[in-house]
Amino acid sequence: MRIVNVDHLSKTYGHRFNRVVALNDLSFGIDAGEFVGVMGPSGAGKSTLLNLLATFDQPTTGGIWIDRVDLTTMSAADSARFRREDLGFIFQGFDLLNDLTVSANITMPLTFVPPVPTDLDARLQTVSELLGLTQLLTRFPLQLSQGQRQRVAAARAIITKPKLLLADEPTGSLDSLAATELLQYLAKINLETDVTIMMVTHDAFTASFCNRIIFIRDGAYFAEVTRQGSRQEFFNHIIDMEATINGGRRRRGGMDQA
Amino acid sequence: MGAWIKRSWAQHASVSRLMAVVLGSLLAVMYAVAALIDDRPLLRQVSQGVGNTTVFPAALVVLLVVMMLFSLTFLLYLNRLLLTRRDGELGLYRRLGMPASRLGRDLGGELGVIFAAGLGAGLLGGILVSKLLAMVLLRLVDVAQPVGLLVSPPAIGELSGYTVVVWLLLAALNAWYVKGHELLLYSTPDAAKTPTAPLSGLDLLGGLLGAVLLISVVWFAQAPTYWTSRAAQLFGNVWGLLGSLVFGLLAAIGGVYLLFACTLPVGLAKLAKLRWARPASRYLPLMIIVRRLRANRHSLWLTTALTTVTLTVIGGAAVLYQFGQTVVAQNIAQPIVATASGQRLVAQTLAKTPGVTTTPLATKLVAGKVRLRLRSAHDRLEKNLYQVIAQSDYQRIRRQQSQLPAIAVRQDQAVLLTTAEHLYQVGGLGGFDNTGRSLRLPQIGKRLVIKAITADFPLGSSGYFDRGLVVSDQQYAQITAPVVMIYGTHVRGKLAPALEKPLANSTAMDFVALDQATLAGSKVPTVVAKAPGQDYLGRDAISLRRPALHQMNGVFGFVLFVILMLGAVFMVATASILLLKQLAEARNERAAQVTLRRLGMPQPVLTRVIYTQIMVIFALPLGVGAGGAALLIKGLKDALGGHPSQVAGAVFGVYTLVYLVFAWVTAARIDRQARR
Ligand SMILES: Nc1ncnc2c1ncn2[C@@H]1O[C@H](COP(=O)(O)OP(=O)(O)OP(=O)(O)O)[C@@H](O)[C@H]1O
Numbered sequence: 001m002r003i004v005n006v007d008h009l010s011k012t013y014g015h016r017f018n019r020v021v022a023l024n025d026l027s028f029g030i031d032a033g034e035f036v037g038v039m040g041p042s043g044a045g046k047s048t049l050l051n052l053l054a055t056f057d058q059p060t061t062g063g064i065w066i067d068r069v070d071l072t073t074m075s076a077a078d079s080a081r082f083r084r085e086d087l088g089f090i091f092q093g094f095d096l097l098n099d100l101t102v103s104a105n106i107t108m109p110l111t112f113v114p115p116v117p118t119d120l121d122a123r124l125q126t127v128s129e130l131l132g133l134t135q136l137l138t139r140f141p142l143q144l145s146q147g148q149r150q151r152v153a154a155a156r157a158i159i160t161k162p163k164l165l166l167a168d169e170p171t172g173s174l175d176s177l178a179a180t181e182l183l184q185y186l187a188k189i190n191l192e193t194d195v196t197i198m199m200v201t202h203d204a205f206t207a208s209f210c211n212r213i214i215f216i217r218d219g220a221y222f223a224e225v226t227r228q229g230s231r232q233e234f235f236n237h238i239i240d241m242e243a244t245i246n247g248g249r250r251r252r253g254g255m256d257q258a
Numbered sequence: 259m260g261a262w263i264k265r266s267w268a269q270h271a272s273v274s275r276l277m278a279v280v281l282g283s284l285l286a287v288m289y290a291v292a293a294l295i296d297d298r299p300l301l302r303q304v305s306q307g308v309g310n311t312t313v314f315p316a317a318l319v320v321l322l323v324v325m326m327l328f329s330l331t332f333l334l335y336l337n338r339l340l341l342t343r344r345d346g347e348l349g350l351y352r353r354l355g356m357p358a359s360r361l362g363r364d365l366g367g368e369l370g371v372i373f374a375a376g377l378g379a380g381l382l383g384g385i386l387v388s389k390l391l392a393m394v395l396l397r398l399v400d401v402a403q404p405v406g407l408l409v410s411p412p413a414i415g416e417l418s419g420y421t422v423v424v425w426l427l428l429a430a431l432n433a434w435y436v437k438g439h440e441l442l443l444y445s446t447p448d449a450a451k452t453p454t455a456p457l458s459g460l461d462l463l464g465g466l467l468g469a470v471l472l473i474s475v476v477w478f479a480q481a482p483t484y485w486t487s488r489a490a491q492l493f494g495n496v497w498g499l500l501g502s503l504v505f506g507l508l509a510a511i512g513g514v515y516l517l518f519a520c521t522l523p524v525g526l527a528k529l530a531k532l533r534w535a536r537p538a539s540r541y542l543p544l545m546i547i548v549r550r551l552r553a554n555r556h557s558l559w560l561t562t563a564l565t566t567v568t569l570t571v572i573g574g575a576a577v578l579y580q581f582g583q584t585v586v587a588q589n590i591a592q593p594i595v596a597t598a599s600g601q602r603l604v605a606q607t608l609a610k611t612p613g614v615t616t617t618p619l620a621t622k623l624v625a626g627k628v629r630l631r632l633r634s635a636h637d638r639l640e641k642n643l644y645q646v647i648a649q650s651d652y653q654r655i656r657r658q659q660s661q662l663p664a665i666a667v668r669q670d671q672a673v674l675l676t677t678a679e680h681l682y683q684v685g686g687l688g689g690f691d692n693t694g695r696s697l698r699l700p701q702i703g704k705r706l707v708i709k710a711i712t713a714d715f716p717l718g719s720s721g722y723f724d725r726g727l728v729v730s731d732q733q734y735a736q737i738t739a740p741v742v743m744i745y746g747t748h749v750r751g752k753l754a755p756a757l758e759k760p761l762a763n764s765t766a767m768d769f770v771a772l773d774q775a776t777l778a779g780s781k782v783p784t785v786v787a788k789a790p791g792q793d794y795l796g797r798d799a800i801s802l803r804r805p806a807l808h809q810m811n812g813v814f815g816f817v818l819f820v821i822l823m824l825g826a827v828f829m830v831a832t833a834s835i836l837l838l839k840q841l842a843e844a845r846n847e848r849a850a851q852v853t854l855r856r857l858g859m860p861q862p863v864l865t866r867v868i869y870t871q872i873m874v875i876f877a878l879p880l881g882v883g884a885g886g887a888a889l890l891i892k893g894l895k896d897a898l899g900g901h902p903s904q905v906a907g908a909v910f911g912v913y914t915l916v917y918l919v920f921a922w923v924t925a926a927r928i929d930r931q932a933r934r
């Protein structure tokens with residue numbers, strides 16, 4: 001089943017005389033249960049894409065459907081409800097509320113609109129076990145390591161049982177050990193809760209935890225790589241594709257100079 | 259340096275503007291006072307009612323010095339706040355290799371621009387408000403005279419000199435601050451975000467202690483005389499009084515601090531644990547308020563203290579001003595009050611004036627003995643002279659003098675009139691009243707039961723030698739004693755100065771001897787025109803209300819004026835501390851607001867979270883401060899025996915309104931910013 005459908009999507013920033021085309025006629029789809037990575041050179045439009053999927057921003061032209069809901073026609077209140085109920089987020093900067101304990105941070109999205117679910121505590125229990133946070137629930141975010149904080153953000157993202165989990169460079173601030181740990185947790189979430197994950201990254205190692213990688217360049221679809229065989233093989237494929245993308249740019253640069 | 263100042267101004271525009279505005283407002287008020295001091299002719303006019311021309315200028319000089327010292331302290335505090343706010347930035351410049359001396363000089367230059375702007379605005383604003391202030395002063399002291407803008411070169415010079423000195427002082431301090439800090443000691447922006455430690459058992463203990471202290475302060479303030487007299491019994495007069503006052507003060511200071519630092523945070527955190535607080539619209543404001551209470555306890559304490567002081571001095575001055583007017587009204591209840599001897603001159607003077615109504619009141623002069631309890635002391639046998647009034651006469655006068663309380667006495671009862679009424683009836687804890695005591699009139703061998711005590715005399719207390727006594731008509735008829743007349747005279751419109759002058763200049767008095775024989779009832783008291791022997795009582799033959807009111811206003815109006823000036827300065831300080839804190843907080847909370855919106859919090863809920871926390875943070879120091887001020891003013895009112903003051907109520911109302919509007923504007927601003 002298609003969970004995400006992106007159709008001829010374009011996003012232009014700025015005004016008439018100072019335009020940046022961040023996304024240019026991009027189309028792709030994601031099936032339910034997939035763990036998809038989005039890669040591409042810096043400035044390719046990855047974050048822009050994620051912001052559009054997250055309803056933080058509106059596309060210039062084209063359409064986005066998540067679970068057959070058209071994101072482009074939503075009102076502000078509708079998109080808030082949609083984010084609350086159907087989406088989960090993990091960002092590079094953690095975005096935890098420092099005034100609240102870990103448990104309050106995790107359950108926060110469930111308390112925005114009454115009634116507060118009666119199984120709140122049970123759900124908290126489940127996700128904190130899933131992400132290995134049971135010992136940390138009474139602490140405050142600033143008393144945690146970076147990796148732990150990112151796991152709290154992941155727990156907060158899945159406690160609402162979203163249809164789609166969006167992650168923008170979730171391992172960006174982590175060392176490789178913590179990154180591996182978080183990615184293993186994400187893979188586990190993907191397997192055990194059937195949540196679809198779309199993750200933006202520019203790191204091949206991080207990407208190798210996905211099932212499929214979509215490459216974009218200059219705001220347009222460039223290629224994709226699907227995992228077959230071991231993670232190491234997948235990793236090598238990704239590296240090759242990155243070289244192609246960057247090589248392509250270099251070659252073009254060379255041609256411009258000639 | 260120009261480039262630096264430009265960049266800094268752009269980066270810290272709101273804060274720099276705030277400092278310039280605060281400095282400007284303080285300078286404006288100080289200029290107006292300095293210009294008043296410089297305007298000798300005007301001050302002579304103002305002093306007219308008091309008859310002493312040196313007191314007011316001297317008091318204004320003291321006011322100016324107090325304002326200057328306070329402003330200096332406050333600017334030091336503000337400067338320090340602004341500087342620590344920029345720690346991260348300053349540290350970055352230092353790490354990038356900017357010499358400390360250069361940094362210090364640039365900071366000084368930046369401050370110079372702010373101070374120049376503040377001085378310019380302050381002098382301009384000062385000249386503009388000087389006229390207004392002079393008008394307020396003249397109005398308060400009851401002098402009619404036109405005034406213009408006060409432009410005073412000496413005042414401009416003084417204020418400019420003051421500004422330059424303060425600027426140099428702050429610049430030197432800032433340079434020293436920049437130099438004195440090692441590179442690594444600059445706190446990084448991250449360190450500023452470190453939350454206060456989680457609430458511990460110690461906080462719970464502090465919270466309980468805070469609650470106990472505050473409750474005991476309120477308890478103490480309910481009946482200060484009772485507690486101080488108890489303390490005096492235990493520890494002796496001096497130590498008891500001093501000790502209970504010091505205890506009260508320390509308990510209030512410490513209690514308020516603990517209230518913000520522990521009691522409220524612990525209580526609110528407990529509240530947040532309830533099911534009721536589960537929805538984010540309740541939970542989030544609670545937790546944010548808990549953090550802000552603890553992080554900002556110093557500034558909250560300071561603003562509370564400032565609010566208390568401001569409201570107390572302004573409200574207290576208002577109570578005094580109103581008290582002065584009430585005293586005059588109680589003392590002279592009609593435009594002219596005269597005795598039998600004075601009334602001859604009054605009638606003569608007003609013979610050709612139309613619209614004169616005279617109200618006579620007959621009283622009988624007798625000696626009386628009664629055992630009464632005086633405030634905080636024991637019973638005492640008191641021997642006094644009483645002017646006895648028939649109930650029907652009292653009712654007749656009451657129709658014109660609405661302040662007089664309703665009275666109904668039986669045959670054996672009497673109502674005691676005395677100006678010291680509040681010393682004989684004390685409410686609340688340890689309170690008592692003297693009703694039911696029996697009063698003996700030895701000369702005629704009668705006993706009367708005191709039914710009530712009041713400070714309001716028919717026609718005003720100036721017509722009485724000492725106390726009054728209202729009895730039933732039947733009883734009055736049975737008393738054989740010399741009749742003493744009092745006349746109240748009412749003139750339609752204003753009494754012409756030519757007619758008022760001879761009456762006001764009259765120094766005639768009535769006297770009555772107060773020897774043992776008279777008091778014991780063995781000698782009939784007689785009214786004479788010359789002071790007899792050693793002990794006697796006297797009363798003015800003619801009392802005029804308008805000149806008395808004028809004189810009273812001359813003193814209390816001036817006091818009120820001085821206090822209003824001080825209050826204005828305090829209010830500027832309170833408001834700017836809160837504003838600054840809110841700005842800093844808004845910057846800190848921007849990221850959290852973005853996160854909440856990203857997670858799908860509906861806009862109305864976010865708006866509610868923002869408004870709730872800001873209104874609470876503003877309301878707390880206001881509420882606690884106003885509570886403290888109310889206790890102090892009530893104490894003052896009780897000590898004076900005044901009536902509840904509407905003016906003090908109005909002061910509270912205006913202050914609260916200004917404050918809440920300010921909070922609302924801040925919340926709206928932060929909410930708007932969060933929507934972007
Ligand atoms: N708010 C904005 N206004 C104008 N241009 C923008 C804005 N946001 C992004 N851009 C431009 O759009 C393009 C795509 O940016 P985007 O942030 O999506 O890249 P990215 O793929 O996430 O890059 P990176 O890997 O460096 O994070 C860039 O050229 C960027 O400069």
Ligand SMILES: [Mg+2]
Nearest residue numbers: 046047048168
């Ligand atoms: Mg990006």
